[in-house]
Amino acid sequence: MRRLVVLFCLLLGACAGQAPEDDSLYQQLGGEPGVTRIVEGMLLRIAEDPRIVEHFQDIDIQRLRDKLVEQFCAESGGPCVYTGDSMEESHKGLALTPSDFNALVEDLQAAMTAEGVSIPAQNRFLARLAPMRSQVIDQ
Numbered sequence: 001m002r003r004l005v006v007l008f009c010l011l012l013g014a015c016a017g018q019a020p021e022d023d024s025l026y027q028q029l030g031g032e033p034g035v036t037r038i039v040e041g042m043l044l045r046i047a048e049d050p051r052i053v054e055h056f057q058d059i060d061i062q063r064l065r066d067k068l069v070e071q072f073c074a075e076s077g078g079p080c081v082y083t084g085d086s087m088e089e090s091h092k093g094l095a096l097t098p099s100d101f102n103a104l105v106e107d108l109q110a111a112m113t114a115e116g117v118s119i120p121a122q123n124r125f126l127a128r129l130a131p132m133r134s135q136v137i138d139q
């Protein structure tokens with residue numbers, strides 16, 4: 001089922017790069033406190049995910065947390081501005097695979113589910129993030 005959601009999001013990717021017109025998705029994610037809990041939950045899941053944890057061994061987790069909160073807030077229509085590096089620059093030299101990307105998406109979905117985010121809201125959010133896939137894989 002999760003792979004179907006990921007595929008669905010990738011198919012919607014052409015629409016995903018558009019700027020949000022309102023903050024309804026941001027509100028459905030719980031605003032700033034909800035986005036922060038989602039990011040923290042995702043990072044905790046990644047820390048226990050043998051498929052991808054190795055990719056996070058030598059990074060500044062606090063900075064990653066802060067930049068993901070900014071990015072998720074901005075992508076969901078919130079008032080934040082993402083100030084981090086481009087996705088290409090952040091993932092350069094990591095040689096991430098589609099499986100790595102899918103594992104992270106699954107950890108994100110589990111974090112959103114744990115926060116009570118509805119499936120339609122999760123799908124809307126993942127559709128906004130889907131264009132980043134090509135900016136992350138095989139960099």
